[in-house]
Amino acid sequence: MDAAWMTTIVTWLTMSIRMSIPLLFPSLGGLISQKAGVFNFGLEGMMLCGAYFGYYGSYVTGSPWIGLLLGMISGGLLGLLLAFTSIHLRVSQLVTGLGIGVFSLGITGYLFRLIGISTATSAATLFSNVNFGELSSIPIFGEIFLSHNWMVYAGFVLVILIAWFFFHTTPGLNFRAVGENPQVADTAGVNVIVNRYLAVVVSGILASMGGAFLTLTQTAYFTENISAGRGWIAISAIVLGKFNPWGVLLACLLFGAADAAQMQIQVMNLGIPYQFLLMTPYILAMLAMVGFVGKVRSPAAMGKPYVKH
Numbered sequence: 519m520d521a522a523w524m525t526t527i528v529t530w531l532t533m534s535i536r537m538s539i540p541l542l543f544p545s546l547g548g549l550i551s552q553k554a555g556v557f558n559f560g561l562e563g564m565m566l567c568g569a570y571f572g573y574y575g576s577y578v579t580g581s582p583w584i585g586l587l588l589g590m591i592s593g594g595l596l597g598l599l600l601a602f603t604s605i606h607l608r609v610s611q612l613v614t615g616l617g618i619g620v621f622s623l624g625i626t627g628y629l630f631r632l633i634g635i636s637t638a639t640s641a642a643t644l645f646s647n648v649n650f651g652e653l654s655s656i657p658i659f660g661e662i663f664l665s666h667n668w669m670v671y672a673g674f675v676l677v678i679l680i681a682w683f684f685f686h687t688t689p690g691l692n693f694r695a696v697g698e699n700p701q702v703a704d705t706a707g708v709n710v711i712v713n714r715y716l717a718v719v720v721s722g723i724l725a726s727m728g729g730a731f732l733t734l735t736q737t738a739y740f741t742e743n744i745s746a747g748r749g750w751i752a753i754s755a756i757v758l759g760k761f762n763p764w765g766v767l768l769a770c771l772l773f774g775a776a777d778a779a780q781m782q783i784q785v786m787n788l789g790i791p792y793q794f795l796l797m798t799p800y801i802l803a804m805l806a807m808v809g810f811v812g813k814v815r816s817p818a819a820m821g822k823p824y825v826k827h
Contacts (some may be wrong), residue, residue, distance in 0.1 A: 530775075530782050531662045535670065536736075537781075538774025540565075540728045540745075542673045544752035545759070545766045546680055547724030552756065553684065554717030555697035555819040559615020560600050561725045562749025563622030567592040568726025570626040573733035573740040574633070576642035582734045585642060589730035590723045596622070597722020601715045608823040619749070627742040641738040645669060667735050669727070674767070676724075681763040693717060697817035700824045710824050725749065747800060754803035761816060776802050 544561045551558040558564075568589035576585030596618055603609040645667040654660045684690040693713055695703040700710045728748065733740055751773055758772075759765030780798045783790060 526782060526786075528658055528661055530778050532665060533778035533781065534771065534775040535662070536666060536774070537777040538770040539670050539673045540731045540748055541752050541755055541770040541773055542677070542767065543728030543731065544725035544749055545755040545770055546673075546676055546763065547721035547728075548752055548756050549759075549761060549763065549766055550680065550693070550724070551717050551721035552761065552820050553697045553817055554693050554714045555700060555817055555822065555824070556601070556604055556714055556718050556721075557611045557615070557821045558597075558600060558718060558721045558725070559612050559753075560596060560618030560622075560722075560749075561615075561752050562745055562747065563615075563619035564593045564596050564722045564725035565729035565732075565745040565749045566619075566622040566626050566743070567596060568729030569733045569744050570630065570729075570740050572726075572730030573642045573738075574629075576644075576734055577640060580643050582643050582645045585734055586727070586730050589726045589734075593722040593724070593726020593729075594719050595722070596726075597719040598715075600722065601718035604823065605711060605714050605718070608825075611821055623743060626740070630740055630742065642733055642740075644738050645735050669731050669735055677763050677767045684763065694817070697819055700819050704824075704826060710826075714824070725752075728752070751799060751803045757816075773799050773802060 544565055547564075548558050548561050570589075571592040572582075572585040572589030574585070575588035576582045579585070600611075600614055600618060603614045604611045647665060647667050648671065650660070650664045654664045656664070682690075684694060692703065692708045695706070695708060696710050696713045696717075704710050729745055732744055737744070752770075755766055755769035755773060758769040759767070776799045780796060
């Protein structure tokens, strides 16, 4: 194989892993929420707030860790808002989620303009890549798998932990029971309200980490609507992954590969309009939804408010 093509393929595979992570965090968050019976339509808005507050915290303090913490707090608070309105007030989860999305788009844009940080000096401090020493210099393998920051590896570890939690622990079984049949779970002594609150708050925290990943590992800057619909693609990844953590991982890698491919094709200058290339991940998401909706079994009580009898 030509050396140039080999370099292109290695770069594409490396980018595919990296581009899957801002989808993986909100997808796992949405999965946790949906397993407990609450459909988190606010993933996009939570990502936006995570991206903005992560950026701002890192810029002001010089520490990406502080930025990440601030972003996670913002996502947790939005998750708490969604939990309160959908669980206690029994407001439509769709309406509340969309409201969070619109609110987040407006508030992040407003705060960014209000603060008025100069674009010449507004770079946030980024997380550096993990140092694997001599292992990083292994041809092909080192570049593809050992050239990332800690958040990339944390995303994959989370998949393992969440799969273990859902299928091998009693609290995970309780989460699933609450999403399948809350009445039976309640009768068995499982606190439906507490489990759903926990699920939605954790969902918000993970979604915000996906947003913070964008500003703390990739761009170093915040721009309005920086999440660019990734929260909606995350929902598609959950469906495509059949509500299973491993399936969600594969779906996110697929979407990440599509995103990386369109970026590579733009660099190759093949004469394809860039607008069409930018649409590729979203077209893939729509095809996934059309192909799998109705064929995938979601948690039976998902989206349904629980009324204790």
